Amino acid sequence: MRCPFCGHAESQVKDSRPSEDGAAIRRRRLCPECGGRFTTFERVQLRELTILKRSGRRTPFEREKLVRSIAVATRKRPIEPDRVERMINGIVRQLESQGETELPSSVVGEMVMKALKSLDEVAYVRYASVYRDFRQTEDFAKFLSDEGLSEDGVVEVE
Structure with missing residues (x-):
């Protein structure tokens, strides 16, 4: 594994252990060149995925991009990080x-929308606002009423 600090091509594994949910291996590494310490995660990948964008462009699936978009939606919400990681x-x-x-x-x-809806309604609406490209407050109001959510955050039952 290449050192992120000095770019040296090799590093030494100092410690390995499964992550909390067992879906990854966490490795602590040491660069013999600069002495820098860093952590890597090793995950099983069943197949290479390609995402077909709305524009027609094809890009490789990036788990980290998914993590970042969900992190934005869940920021400052009372959600345990391990629940987000499991999701x-x-x-x-x-x-x-x-x-x-x-x-x-x-x-x-x-x-993502389906998973966030069951996890946290505020995070769900935040994600939807970007994913569905809300432009005006009316877009939020329509979305909330279509989803059975009131504008004050209370779920309406029909």
């Missing part, structure tokens, strides 16, 4: 087990 792992496993190597970005977006 992300579940989404990635679902994507990899679809049987397809090329998936439309809408599939990823809808999976």
Whole structure:
């Protein structure tokens, strides 16, 4: 593994252990060149996924991009980080087990929306506002009423 500090091509593994959910191996590494210490994670990848964007462009699936977008939606919300990590792992496993190597970005977006809705309504609405490209306050109001959510955050039952 290349050192992120000095770029040296090799590093030594000082400690390995499974992550909290057992879906990854956490490795503490030491660079013999500069002495820098860093952590890497090793995960199983069932298949290489390609995401087909709305524009028609194809890009490789990046788990970290998924993590960042969910982190923005869940920022400052009372959600345990391990619940978010389990949700992300579940989404990635679902994507990899679809049987397809090329998936439309809408599939990823809808999976995230569904998972966030059951996790935290505020995070769900935050993600939806970006994913559905809300432009005006009326877009929020329409979305909230379509989803059975009131504007004051109380779920309406029909």
